[in-house]
Amino acid sequence: MESMGEVLRSMNNPALRQRSRDLEQTLLNHPLVKELQAEHPELDESRLxxxxxxxxxYVEEDRHCKNCPGLANCPNDFQGHYSKLTVETVNGVTDLYERKTPCKLKIAQDNQDNIRKRIRSFYVDERVLNGGYDEMDIMxxxxxxxxxVNKIFDYIAAVRAEGLTSRGIYLQGSFGTGKTFLMCYLLHELAISGYSGVIVYMPDFIEELKLIMMDNQKLKEMVDTMKNCDLLIFxxxxxxxxxxxxxxxxxxxxxxxxxxRKPTFYTSNxxxxxxxxxxxxxxxxxxxAYKGQRLMDRIAPFVEVIPLxxxxQRGRARG
Incomplete structure (x- = not known):
């Protein structure tokens, strides 16, 4: 279908005025427009x-959506949205109104963005958090x-059914068995349910503390974030x-x-x-020794130990 703008710019040309009338008739006879008329007989053709x-x-964006090239290449005026027409009567006058409506891809992307906003990471590779998860692949x-893995699944299901408790998980295993990945999966799944989470890579975190120990504001913000998030992973x-x-x-x-108060999780060798x-x-x-014991009194009673x-898997496919 020709651009409406091109047609309007050519109105002084008789031949093109005829093309304009043809385009108008084609548009009014389009199945989508006919369907709109059938649903709203009170909307007469003069109003259309x-x-x-x-x-x-409306017609063009419907065509684009039926041949969707993906969200990043969306050709619609408002990316990830399509025109939705409604018929409303205001002050006794029935008229046509347009609203931009997010498509399924846009809604899915927004949902993922909201999930990511609930998760913060300190010194953890973001690719681990954002790469996507396949439960069959994990298993x-x-x-x-x-x-x-089944115990991680059970924990997620229990939180969804009953809410958070103060009990976390201590995931213990040798190098490269997927401890970090499983904890990121747990964070992601519970973020879907609305919980906030923080994951902290301990070796880099401790080194960073040495650099910011005199920056009281930055230190306080970091510590407060870890204190107050729903789920914290060391x-x-x-x-x-x-x-x-x-x-x-x-x-x-x-x-x-x-x-x-809130559950804390750990991965460790x-x-x-x-x-x-x-x-x-x-x-x-x-x-x-007594200082190590003092910390362990704040860890061991509040976790379920899960051997992995x-x-x-390092150097192989992620997992």
């Missing part, structure tokens, strides 16, 4: 003729992971190089606030007793 440009856009990568805890201040005044403060040993040793003060078995 006052809205030819609106009808034209099928390595049969030895099945027990752990990823690869035990791999960091601790100092007493980071352990006692930052990590300890976060855990002290969250215990009995260490079993719980190995993590306690790690938390007892700092680069400055050496071993202080399987092959090292």
């Amino acid at each position: 003729r006052l809205h030819l440009s609106r009808l034209y856009q 099928g990568k390595d049969p030895r992971r099945a027990s752990a 990823d690869d805890i035990g791999a960091e190089n601790l100092n007493p201040w980071a352990r006692d005044h930052v990590l300890g403060a976060i855990l002290n606030y969250r215990m009995n 260490y079993p719980l007793d190995g993590l306690e040993k790690h938390l007892s040793i700092t680069s400055k003060d050496g071993e202080e 078995h399987g092959e090292n």
Whole structure:
């Protein structure tokens, strides 16, 4: 169909005026317009003729949507939206009104954007969070992971059915078995249900603390975010190089606030007793067993320990 603008610009030419009339008649006889008339017999043809440009856009955008090239290449005037026409009577006058309506692809994208906004990451590769998840793929990568994966599924289902408790998960396994990926999956699924989440890669987080320890505002914002989010994941805890201040005044403060309030999750290569040993040793003060125990009193009672078995997947397909 020709551009309505092109037709209007050619109105001084008799031959083109005829083409304009032909275009108008084609438009009024279009199945979509006929369907609109059938649904609203109160809308007479004279009123339709006052809205030819609106009808034209309605028909064209419907054609675009039927041959959708994808959201990024949407040719409609308002990307990801189509014209929806309604007939309304205002002050006794029946007329045609247009509203821009988001398409299914746009709604899906907006939903995904809203999910991502509920999740923050500190020093974790965003590709892990945004790459998409396939439950069959998660389960099928390595049969030895099945027990752990089923427990993650059960946790998600329980939160959806009953809400959050203060109990989290301690996911323990060797290198490359998919601990981070499974925790990101849990965050993603519960973000769909409206929960906010933060995942923190511990080795980089502790190093960053050394740089910002004098920036009280930035430090407070970071710590408050971790304290108050619905779900907090400390990823690869035990791999960091601790100092007493980071352990006692930052990590300890976060855990002290969250215990009995909100669930905290962990991934680690260490079993719980190995993590306690790690938390007892700092680069400055050496071993202080009671300080490691003090932190573990804020971790162990509030988690279900889930061993994750399987092959090292690093260097292979994600999972």
